[in-house]
Amino acid sequence: MSPPALPLEPGSTIGILGGGQLGRMLALAAARLGFDVVVLEQKADSPAGRAACRLIVADYGDEAALAQLAGLTNLVTYEFENVPSASVAWLAAHGVEVAPGSRALAVAQDRFEEKTFLNANGAPTVAFAKADTAQEAADAVAQIGAPALMKTRREGYDGKGQRWVEHAAGAVSAFEALGGVPVIVEAAASFVRELSVIAARGRDGATAIYPLAENHHENGILRRSIAPAHADAALNDQAERIAARVLAGLDYVGVIGIELFEMERGQLLVNEIAPRVHNTGHWTEDGCEVDQFEQHIRAVAGWPLGPTRAIARVEMVNLLGEEAEAWAKFAAEPETRLHLYGKRGSRPGRKMGHINRVRPL
Template sequence: MTPLPPGSTIGILGGGQLGRMLALAAARLGFDVAILEPEENSPAARVAAHAIVGAYDDARALTALAEISDVITFEFENVPALAVERLIALGAHVAPNARALAVAQDRVEEKTFLNSAGVPTVAFAKADTPDEAAEALHVIGAPALMKTRRDGYDGKGQKWVEHASTAQAVFAALGGKPVIVEAPADFVRELSVIAARGAGGEIAVYPLSENHHEAGVLRRTVAPAEVPQETADQAERIAAQILTSLDYVGVIGIELFEHADGRLLVNEIAPRVHNTGHWTQDGCEVDQFEQHIRAVAGWPLGPTHATSRVEMVNLLGEEALAWAHLAGEPDARLHLYGKRDAKPGRKMGHVNRRRPLASSGHSHRSE
């Protein structure tokens, strides 16, 4: 791919906070951004050069986006596959590719792909009917985690099955939709790695982060995580296997379970910039948002080593109303998303608190 010159237009499907931060990063590199989003006055649209209001499967809106954009990307993985297919049919260049999107949209496809790429996960089984759900519990064993195959996010669309006898009832409680049944992950902590692959196949990996959740929602990330070199190397190998197997271009988020013996299992992948990578905005020379823009535009990837230790805290609902206090903290960097309604549990922003770097963070680049 020939690198896009400044002044080119990058299209983004989605107008939320990730689209907003991508648009800001693109603007810093001299690009214009076009946002396609169903809702008017979205957070991303207010900082973009062009805003197209329409459903993601609206042929008119997709045509308008394809005509104005030199490359198109997306801020979340639940964009309809049909939308990407239509954009490609219109001659648009889309990155990451349609396969990455399809794999990430279906939890069974995701884990099947990961295992085929040599990446370890928990044991799993699929179930499309109540009887299959009961059978899956007998195969996996109880307790087990049952999740809808599609559309779950921030802990939604999943329930624990404590006894095999309740499998059918839990299947019904999840809407009677196709599910995946997963064995419990006996992990000591959750880590994640943000990585990127450029148009020429080069790979750049950020230091690992340690993540803490509440009620299924990410509350806090600390990075670089304190890990042995062997763990960092393991995460880099996993990231490289996934990126290469998908022929991926862009930034990807990979959630990991760390076991007591040091083994890493992949929980899930997100073919986009990721909440656990927000620390890079104030802890790295090139953050995940600029890195994604560089990758999809065919530019060289930037450095990924940590320049500061960062604690990232998500601001949910009315917590963002403390902006004046947070802005007054000398070591804090406040990032607000421009959302109008501070609904309970809604991600309204985040704050990065910087600390001195105790030791050099791990980063890796390969050709």
């Protein structure tokens, strides 16, 4: 395939790898801009699949399905970072434009590579060490100091794939409980609060950075975000510098989520990055002139980036499990905007939707 003519004209088709709620909101944003969307997803009934003009049901590594996706689309993006890197490499090898690129995916899929990249690009993190064996895990905890957080290097989200090691003697059992797979051991962060910044970079290198959000987690799952966060100019400038360094270091195209710790003296440390639209950016749907989903489509399609100015103060609350069944109550609240994902069946902790409670700045 020849590279697509950029910027993509309305009426072009964008492929999305992944059929979850982020893919659904990307598909809806693309439709508003006049694009068609084809989703490649493993399940026949998925939130994004029902919002797309076409759905390909197959494993992400199915080369016949990837070839079909390539033939139907002008370019491809993805909704989550655990898409197999081999699938992105296959598309790229066959002339398909994929954004964000494979470099971002490779960095984000391995927590050790991620933190190594961040430190090399002037984005500070907590101290960390890698371990491939139980003995190396014990040595890493001894080096970092307990308490320490042990995480699998690959996969894991919403608090999965990680364990606190309260004492050095517990390192081996923690390693075994995580499956005996390669891990990263991270120093505990005595942070004041958790923040995040959503940022975008276009194909021309232009950047657009949203105001900071303050985030609150429960059981490893994001519960709510408040944005714009109360922050002085120095803190905002620090977040923008970090975002700019990450975007440039990855030669990034699209929207990225960067999770941050604010330390006691005002220093920001990067917790992790997500090369995609992000849960902590859902507030932008009702709080900004151009939300993160439209911004991502603009970026990958080669369009000018939109403004990121906040037009309202928003409290975003994730609706987990049966909480989404109170949709009628939320719909009746004048200050509340309801976003449901169309998932079939709820279970405890499953993200079924979110609400944005909107107030004047």
